Amino acid sequence: MSERVWHWPWASFSPLAFTTSLWEKMVGLGVAELAAALLLLLPGALLARHTKRVTLAENFLLLGVSVVFGALLVFGAIEGTGIYWVFILPFLVFFIKDQRSGWLGSLWFLGLSSVYLIVLAPHFTFNYPHTPVVVSRFLIAFFLYTLIAAGFNRHRVRFEGSLVEARMQAEATAQAKSRFLAAASHDLRQPAHALGLFVGRLTQVSHDAQTRQIVNGVDQAVRGLQQMLDDFFDYTRLDAHAEPPLTHHFAIGNVLDRLEIGFGSRALEKGLRFRIRPSPYWVNSDPVVLHRVLLNLVSNALQYTADGFILVACRVDSLRSTLRIEVWDSGIGIAPQYHEAIFAEFFLNPERDRRKGIGLGLSIV
Known part of the structure; x- marks a missing residue:
C-alpha cells in the first residue's frame, strides 16, 4: 500500500514575495483612485451643492466611479478580486440617471471593458x-447585472410614478375641498352672524341675575363660535388661493385705525x-x-392677556425701505421651544386654554 503525500498550497508561501507583488499592484490602483x-x-x-448644476455633478460622479472601477479591472486589487466590485456600476448608473442613460452608461463601460480585456x-x-x-x-x-439593474429601475420608476400620481390626486382633492369651503364661507357664516346679532340684542334686554348669567354664557359661546368659523374659513380661503393678494400703495394709518375701532372697547372691558x-x-x-x-395677532394678544397692556407700533428699518409692524402684550407668552411650531396648522400653545380656538390664527398669519 503506497503512502499518500499531501501538498499544502501554503507550504511554498513567501510573505516577502506576496507583499512585493501586492505593493506593485496596489500602487497603480491607489494612484488611479x-x-x-x-x-x-x-x-x-462641490457642483452638487448648486441646483442648476446637478446634472453636471452626476456626470462627474459617474465618470469618477467608472475610472475607479476601470482601475480595479486593470490592477485587480488583491488577487484579482477587484473585478467583482465592478458589478455595482450598473446599479449606480440606473439609480442616478434615467432608464436610457442607464443603458448607455452601462453598455459604454461594457464595451470599453471588452476592448481592454480581450484586445489590450x-x-x-x-x-x-x-x-x-x-x-x-x-x-x-x-x-446580466445590467439587465437586472434595468429591471429594478423600471419597477422603481413605475412605483415612484404611482406615488406621484396618488399624491397629486390627494392634493387635488384637498384643493377641491378648500375651494368649496372658501366659496361657501359667506353662506355658512350668515347663520352664525345672525345668531350673534340675536344674542347681542338679547344682552341689551333687562334680565334677572340668573337669566343674565345664562345670556352672558351664550354670548361668550357665540363669540367663540364666530371666531373659530372666521379662522377656519380664512384658512381654507388662503389654502385654496381663492383670493390672490392685490398689492397697492396705501396709508398704514387706515389699517391701524380699524384695529383701534375693533378692539378698543373690548380691551377696555377687560381692563x-x-x-x-x-x-x-x-x-x-394688500390692505385686506x-x-x-x-386682526389675528391682536385678537390673540387680547384673548390671552389677563392684565397689563397691548401695544401695536410701526418701525422703519435703517434703509427706510421696510416697515416692521410689532404687536406687544403682557400675556402668557410662548415658550422658546414653540416659536417655530406655533405657526403650524392646529398647533395650540400648551400654556393656553385649549377651549379657546382651534390653533389656526397664527397659521393664517
Missing part, C-alpha cells in the same frame, strides 16, 4: 493577468391698556390681507 477622487469625485460633490490586456505587463475564463464570465455577468401708535407711513401691500394678519 486618488486621481479620480481629486479630479472627478470632489468637483462633482494581453499586451501589457503592469496589469493583473485575468484568465480567459474569468474574462468571459465577467463580461457575461456584467451584461387692559390698549394703545396703537400713530404712523404716517405709506406701504405697498394685512388687516387680517394684524
Whole structure:
C-alpha cells in the first residue's frame, strides 16, 4: 500500500514575495483612485451643492466611479478580486440617471471593458493577468447585472410614478375641498352672524341675575363660535388661493385705525391698556390681507392677556425701505421651544386654554 503525500498550497508561501507583488499592484490602483477622487469625485460633490448644476455633478460622479472601477479591472486589487466590485456600476448608473442613460452608461463601460480585456490586456505587463475564463464570465455577468439593474429601475420608476400620481390626486382633492369651503364661507357664516346679532340684542334686554348669567354664557359661546368659523374659513380661503393678494400703495394709518375701532372697547372691558401708535407711513401691500394678519395677532394678544397692556407700533428699518409692524402684550407668552411650531396648522400653545380656538390664527398669519 503506497503512502499518500499531501501538498499544502501554503507550504511554498513567501510573505516577502506576496507583499512585493501586492505593493506593485496596489500602487497603480491607489494612484488611479486618488486621481479620480481629486479630479472627478470632489468637483462633482462641490457642483452638487448648486441646483442648476446637478446634472453636471452626476456626470462627474459617474465618470469618477467608472475610472475607479476601470482601475480595479486593470490592477485587480488583491488577487484579482477587484473585478467583482465592478458589478455595482450598473446599479449606480440606473439609480442616478434615467432608464436610457442607464443603458448607455452601462453598455459604454461594457464595451470599453471588452476592448481592454480581450484586445489590450494581453499586451501589457503592469496589469493583473485575468484568465480567459474569468474574462468571459465577467463580461457575461456584467451584461446580466445590467439587465437586472434595468429591471429594478423600471419597477422603481413605475412605483415612484404611482406615488406621484396618488399624491397629486390627494392634493387635488384637498384643493377641491378648500375651494368649496372658501366659496361657501359667506353662506355658512350668515347663520352664525345672525345668531350673534340675536344674542347681542338679547344682552341689551333687562334680565334677572340668573337669566343674565345664562345670556352672558351664550354670548361668550357665540363669540367663540364666530371666531373659530372666521379662522377656519380664512384658512381654507388662503389654502385654496381663492383670493390672490392685490398689492397697492396705501396709508398704514387706515389699517391701524380699524384695529383701534375693533378692539378698543373690548380691551377696555377687560381692563387692559390698549394703545396703537400713530404712523404716517405709506406701504405697498394688500390692505385686506394685512388687516387680517394684524386682526389675528391682536385678537390673540387680547384673548390671552389677563392684565397689563397691548401695544401695536410701526418701525422703519435703517434703509427706510421696510416697515416692521410689532404687536406687544403682557400675556402668557410662548415658550422658546414653540416659536417655530406655533405657526403650524392646529398647533395650540400648551400654556393656553385649549377651549379657546382651534390653533389656526397664527397659521393664517
